Amino acid sequence: MGAVTTIGITLASFSGAIILGLALALIRLLGLRLINVLISGYVEILRNTPVLAQLFIIYFSLPSLGIMIDPVPAAIIGLSLNGGAVLSEVFRSGLNAIHHGQREAALAVGMTPWMNLRYIILPQTWRITLPPLGNYAIALLKDTAVVSAIAAPEIMFWARNLVTSTFQTTFVYILAAILYFCLSFPLARLVERFERRQSAWL
Amino acid sequence: MSNPLLQVEGLHKNFGALKVLKGINMTMHRGHKTAIIGPSGCGKSTMLRCINYMEVPTEGHIYLDGELFGERKINDSYKIMSDKELAAQRAHIGMVFQGFYLWPHLNARDNVAIGPMRVKDLSRANATELAEAMLDKVHMSHKFEEYPERLSGGQQQRVAIARALAQQPKLMLFDEPTSALDPELIGEVLNVIQELAEEGRSMVLVTHEINFAREVADHVIFLHDGVIVEQGPPSEVLDNPQHERLISFLRQIGS
Numbered sequence: 001m002g003a004v005t006t007i008g009i010t011l012a013s014f015s016g017a018i019i020l021g022l023a024l025a026l027i028r029l030l031g032l033r034l035i036n037v038l039i040s041g042y043v044e045i046l047r048n049t050p051v052l053a054q055l056f057i058i059y060f061s062l063p064s065l066g067i068m069i070d071p072v073p074a075a076i077i078g079l080s081l082n083g084g085a086v087l088s089e090v091f092r093s094g095l096n097a098i099h100h101g102q103r104e105a106a107l108a109v110g111m112t113p114w115m116n117l118r119y120i121i122l123p124q125t126w127r128i129t130l131p132p133l134g135n136y137a138i139a140l141l142k143d144t145a146v147v148s149a150i151a152a153p154e155i156m157f158w159a160r161n162l163v164t165s166t167f168q169t170t171f172v173y174i175l176a177a178i179l180y181f182c183l184s185f186p187l188a189r190l191v192e193r194f195e196r197r198q199s200a201w202l
Numbered sequence: 203m204s205n206p207l208l209q210v211e212g213l214h215k216n217f218g219a220l221k222v223l224k225g226i227n228m229t230m231h232r233g234h235k236t237a238i239i240g241p242s243g244c245g246k247s248t249m250l251r252c253i254n255y256m257e258v259p260t261e262g263h264i265y266l267d268g269e270l271f272g273e274r275k276i277n278d279s280y281k282i283m284s285d286k287e288l289a290a291q292r293a294h295i296g297m298v299f300q301g302f303y304l305w306p307h308l309n310a311r312d313n314v315a316i317g318p319m320r321v322k323d324l325s326r327a328n329a330t331e332l333a334e335a336m337l338d339k340v341h342m343s344h345k346f347e348e349y350p351e352r353l354s355g356g357q358q359q360r361v362a363i364a365r366a367l368a369q370q371p372k373l374m375l376f377d378e379p380t381s382a383l384d385p386e387l388i389g390e391v392l393n394v395i396q397e398l399a400e401e402g403r404s405m406v407l408v409t410h411e412i413n414f415a416r417e418v419a420d421h422v423i424f425l426h427d428g429v430i431v432e433q434g435p436p437s438e439v440l441d442n443p444q445h446e447r448l449i450s451f452l453r454q455i456g457s
Contacts, residue, residue, distance in 0.1 A: 108299075109292075
């Protein structure tokens with residue numbers, strides 16, 4: 001049960017983080033000064049404060065503004081906002097790795113800026129950023145444990161409940177750790193395979 | 203012969219306070235080949251890049267085939283085109299860069315085919331056929347499947363030329379196409395450009411290869427400090443230069 005929630009939260013916030021991170025990185029490329037200052041402010045704040053604090057703010061403080069959020073959506077929103085900040089830097093360096101001449105060549109053959117993004121820039125960004133994205137997914141899977149603090153019913157939340165009722169502290173937490181391992185290890189192998197495929201292309 | 207293929211009218215280009223082009227006029231007819239020469243920093247690449255609006259002119263206008271390029275004239279004012287309109291116009295002009303700029307995630311064939319596929323909505327089969335024909339033209343038919351990083355500079359540049367040819371352009375722009383090449387690879391690229399010239403293609407060529415300009419071009423423009431100092435057929439400009447600056451430029455590059 002908890003494992004399903006863990007996987008669900010991981011998938012949802014990973015997707016959210018990718019969309020937000022890519023959007024932020026692309027908007028930054030437009031070179032609008034005020035917006036870029038706002039984005040880097042956002043990125044720095046989210047990267048330099050604990051996720052736990054961010055989750056508490058979303059879950060406990062927003063209701064005082066009249067916004068009630070359930071634990072799971074709050075966890076997904078929090079991890080997405082945080083991950084978006086982290087991944088926007090990953091995407092930014094991926095985009096920067098592509099020589100500007102490639103964009104010029106795309107425009108020269110008559111592509112619109114959108115076609116350039118779609119057919120020239122993003123396919124390359126994707127391949128460059130695949131390994132860091134994979135590593136982020138692995139880290140995220142384990143970091144979802146923090147959302148137990150806002151009572152999202154994932155693995156650690158169940159483990160803590162179980163400990164309170166059975167007092168089998170060591171046994172339960174080792175079991176929880178094994179469960180994380182069983183989820184994370186296959187993911188890590190998958191990421192490794194992607195990395196190998198990518199180095200064949202580079 | 204109705205209107206000229208290319209007309210450059212009162213072209214100025216500033217980068218901030220730096221005035222790079224200070225009033226360039228040029229007219230070229232279909233099937234003609236113009237070479238632009240001059241010392242580095244004279245504005246010759248900028249001039250070429252203004253022709254297809256890779257750089258937006260600060261002042262002046264470009265006409266391709268009698269049509270205003272990159273702008274719309276509304277009443278008496280000029281307005282820059284939308285990205286989409288501009289892209290459609292750029293498709294008529296092929297451009298070859300000093301740095302090749304092939305797309306590393308695509309093999310040689312796809313580098314050539316993707317433009318026609320996405321810009322002109324050709325089917326994959328037709329675009330592939332076109333790409334192979336163009337690669338054949340630049341003598342690269344043995345490397346269809348190869349990725350750019352596995353090609354020599356000369357081979358990459360020939361694929362880049364095939365990519366521009368696949369646009370079936372009215373005009374080809376070459377921006378110092380051999381300047382980034384090792385000496386032993388220059389010949390193969392110049393040969394391809396010469397073959398295209400002999401087919402009667404219209405081209406504007408920025409080059410340091412004076413002997414090549416003499417052979418290929420029917421008109422030479424000597425640019426210095428953002429203005430055209432001297433122009434005419436190569437037999438005049440290159441072999442009987444009048445202007446002090448041109449004489450010293452030709453002496454410097456040992457021609």
